Structures are given as structure tokens and as C-alpha cells.
Amino acid sequence: MGPASFPGMEKPGYLTALRRDGGRLAEAVRDLRAAVPACPGWDVAELVWHTGEVHWFWRQIASGAVPGPDDYREPPRPADDELVTWFAEGVDALAGALAALDPAEPRWTWAERKDAGFIQRRIAQETAVHCWDALSAAGRDEPVERELAVDGIDEFLRFFLPDAPPAGFRADVHLHATDGPGEWLVRPSGANWSVTGEHRKATAAVRGTASDLLLLLWRRKGPEEVEVLGDAGPLEEFVDVSQLN
Template sequence: MNRTDYIHALRRDGARLAEAAAGNLRSAVPSCPEWTVADLVWHTGEVYIFWTMIADGEIAGFDDYVEPERPAEDELLAWFAGTLERCAAVLERLDPELPRWTWSDRQDAGFIQRRMAQETAVHAWDALAAVGRDEPVERELAVDGVAEFLAHFGSTPPAGLPEEGLHLHATDGPGEWSVRAVDGAWQVREEHGEGAAAVRGTASDLLLLLWQRRTPEQLETFGDPDALKLFLGAFRRG
């Protein structure tokens, strides 16, 4: 995926989130315990503000950021629409290779463009699911999201992980990943293979599994369930 794809996805899924939230701000969000839809809208909009300021060169990192005041509930969706469009407009004009601070080992605007599209896709799913609409993440974006998650969200691999690793297999088109812990670091390869544990599902369901929106029981799993639990627990999500 490229910058144009990410900005299109950001606007599309941001609009889907807002559409689901309209009239449902006080509904609970089962995938984000203790949050209402209003909390989800606020969180996502604030994420846009932070990364827009990073991308635009206004701040250099977390230490420079001051949290904005949360809008009143009747102003929240209009505020969200504004933060979404400013984020998209700023990211749209930036060269993906432009150096920018991020928390990852990828320090460029392209990381932010990708991260905002992915953040929005998962939170749009949260909002839609909260109002009874379990709609999949768009397939190409979901495949990219699995790759992003495996590349950037791994904590230090814990001791005791099986050498055979974890295998993920998309069932709705191309997309396979082998994940192993090698010499205290993650080794991720996009390849066919087997592992101590394996999971098969649509690209959307694999992404939602990694982000703890699906449980292993909702997908097709093979191998050692304890190994699967260890691998899934070794990634950070916030």
C-alpha cells in the first residue's frame, strides 16, 4: 500500500466510525472494556491530533504534547470530523520518507500515514461492532495491518517460546506469515509454513485476533493452544 491508499482508508474508515457513532455515543464498546462510543470517538480524535502535530513538525514527541480539552458530547462528532480531515490533509501532502519522530524503529512520515490508517480501521470496527455491525476490515488494509503489527508491536520475546514458531494463514487471498523468536528478537517472514501453533482465517479476522478483537476460538487453529497463547501475549497493544 502507498500514501494514497492510506489516506483514502483513513478518510473512509474515519467516516464509517463517525457514522456508527451518530446517535450511539452512550453505547458500550465491548471490545474496549469500560469505554462508551463517545470515549472511543474522543480517543481516536486525540490520536489524530497528536500524530498530526508530529507529522506537521509542531512537536517532536510525547514530552511536547499537551492534551486538548475534551469537547462536550453534543460537539464531539463535529470535533472528530475536523481532527480527521486535518490529519488526512497534513499526511496527504507529506513525502513518506520525510524524517519524523515515532516510537518505532521506522522514523518517517510513512510510518504515521500507515499507523493512522490502521488505527482508524480497528477503531471503526470497534464502533460498528458496538452498534451490532460486525463488518470486516477491508482485505488489503487488513493484510497490511497484520504485517504492520508483526513488524512493530512485538515486545521482547519471552523465554519458553517453541522454536517452531507461530504461523498465520489468510484464507481469503494471499497472506501468510511465520513468526519465530530467534536470539532474543522476532523473526517475521511472509512465507508458507507450519509452526508449533497455526491460525487460519480471513485477513480481517487475523488482524482482529492480533488486536484482541477476536478470540482463537473464533478462527481455525492448529497445534499447541498454550504456544498460541504465549505468542499472542508477547505483543504490546497500547
Template structure:
């Protein structure tokens, strides 16, 4: 995916997310402490934060002051305005342009991808909260699995992480990933291989599993319960 794809995805899922404003009091299963109103406020603030980083107006994240969020009745429009500004800013930037990020990837390309992925998962959160269990678009979901495995697993593997690792297999198109513990760190491959645990499902469901929106029993799993717990442990939020 390129910067145009990411900007298009951001606009699409931002618009879909605003549709959840039909019930701002609905609870958000993926973020149990929030209702839809709080989820929209969070996402709108995230868009504004990274827009200022991306356009160069803020270079030190500690200087990035949160924008006041509006009343509930204005949330959908406020979110949409932030989505468009973010997408318009990101689609014109060279992905290699140096920018601060919290990641090892310190460029605009990280922000372009992250904003599309962040919005996709929170769009799913918002729609699911109001009774719409709709998949993340397949190509974006596959890209999100790759982003997650390369950038969101921190810390050293635990001693009980199985040597053969975790194999993820998308059933709705191309996409296989093998996560293994190697020399005290993590190794991600995209070859067809046999892991200690294999999980098969749509790219959307695999991504939602990694982000703890789907439980393993909602997908096709091969492996012992003990090995499954060990391979999923690195993804669990504290």
C-alpha cells in the same frame, strides 16, 4: 499501500466511525473501560496529536498539548474535522521525511500507516459496540498484520515460545506470515511454512485476533492449546 491509500483509508474509516455516534453510551468491548463517546474522543485526540507531529509544528511529544474535546452532541463533527486535517496533512508528505515517532521507524511513513491502522481498528470497535460486526478492508488488514508483527511485539521471546512459531494464513486473498523466535529476538517471514500453531481466517479476523478483538476459537486453529497460549502471549496487553 502508499500515502494516498492510507489517506483514503483514514477518511473512509473515520467517516464510518462517526456513524457509531448513534449510541454514545454503548460499551466498547475492545476497550472495556470506554463507551463510544470516550472512544471517539480518544481517536480524535490521537489524530490531532499525530497531525501536529507530522506537519512539524511539534517536534517534542512532551510539548504536544491535548485539544479540548467537545460535548457529546458535537463529537461526530469534531472527529470528522480532525480526520480530514490529518489525512490532508499526511497525504502531501514524503514518507521518508524525518519525524519523531515512538518506533524504530522515524519518518512520516510510519505516521501515514499508523493513522490508517489505528482508525481502522477503532472504527471496528465503534461499529461493533453498536451492533455492526463489519470487517476491516482486506488490503488494509493484511498491511496491518505486517505492521503489527514488525513493530508491535516487544521484549524477548519467552522460553516456552514454540521453536516452529506461529503461522498466520489469510483465507480471503494473498497473505501468509510466520513469526519465530530466533537468537533471542523475533523473526517475521512471509513464506508458506508449518508453524507449531497455524491460524487461518480472513485478513480482518487475523488482525483482530492480534489486537485481541477476536478470540482464537472464532478462527480455524491447528495446534495444541498450550502452544496456542504460548504463541499468543506476546500480544497480550498488560
């Protein structure tokens, strides 16, 4: 895979984002039974539980309490009236565990990068997207913070595309942020992907804010919510392909 166009944020930025978006998620909860439009079949209670349980998992890994998923045990689920408080306390505990780690400290991850820095980045990104889910359930379409969204696009294109382009997939996609620096050209390259920061003609060109581009990749927004130059078919095919990993 070719280089992404941005080097990523630093540890303090990820911890700030975790605390900020974890707090925003908790604050957005008004009705635990409300549906979460971006997560079919989930209500807000399920969203809060899922995000909190993900935080719990990565805290066990980051702290060294468990070496990997084979030794992990899920926490007991709190009662609904305790769920948001449990989640908020978990955000603080996770932020503390991650703050104590050098990003280069070796840790288990599911990715090729196996260090605390991967966890610090991944948990900030996971929390940001689920914060958006909670806000949308409350009728609020509020963007992911721009710098974090740019970093999230890079993370997605590096770690969440399938290992190899599916047979017959030939489209290349150019993503262009309209609210500041940020563009990515994604192309199938034999048995691999090429991801570069160049500006050039592609099968599908997509323009939108960094937040909207990130949410498009995570299927929180559709192609109709960004500007697509040319046929939207290749973009839709790429978004479908990107979920196969």
C-alpha cells in the same frame, strides 16, 4: 527480525483508508453511552474522544507544530453533542496534513522508523481498528478492508511484538489468510523474532480472513473465531506475549 511477506501499501492507500474508516466510525455512532465490547470500561464517547485525540497528536507531529511528545499538549475535550463533529473535522485536517508530506520526510515516531510514512501507515491502521470497535458497539461485525488488514498484520509483527521473545517462549505460529494471498511464520530466534512469509509446519497454524487475523492480534477476536489447526494453547500464549510491548 526477518522480512515481512508484503511490502506495505502506498501513501494514497493509507489516506483513502483514513478518510473511509474515519467516516465509517463517525457514521456508526448512535449512542455515546453504549459500551464498547472490545475496550472494557469504555463507552462510545470515550472511543471517539480517544481516536480523535490520537489523530490530533499525530497531526501536530506531522505538521511540524511540535517536534515530539514532550512538547505536546492535549486538546480540550468537546462536549458530547459536539464530539462526533469535532472528530470528523479532525479526520479531514489530519488527512490534509499527511497528504502534504512525502513519506520519507523525517518525523518523530516512537518506532525505529522515523518518517512521515510510518505515521501515514500507523494512523490508517489505528483508525481501522477503532472503526471496527465503533461498529461492534453498534452491533455490526464488519471486516477491515482486506488490503489494509494484510498491511496491518505486517505492521503489527514488525512494530508491536516485544523487542525480544520472553524467556521460555518457544512456540512458532503460522498465520494464513483464507481470502487471498497472505501468510506469516513467526518464530523466536535467539534474542529476536523471525517473521517470514514461508509456508511450513508450525507449533500453531491459524487460518482466517486477513481481517479476522488482524483483529485476533489486536485481541478484538478470540481463537475460537478463526480456524486453529492443532492445540490452541500456543496461539493463546503468542497473543498474550504480543501484548507485552
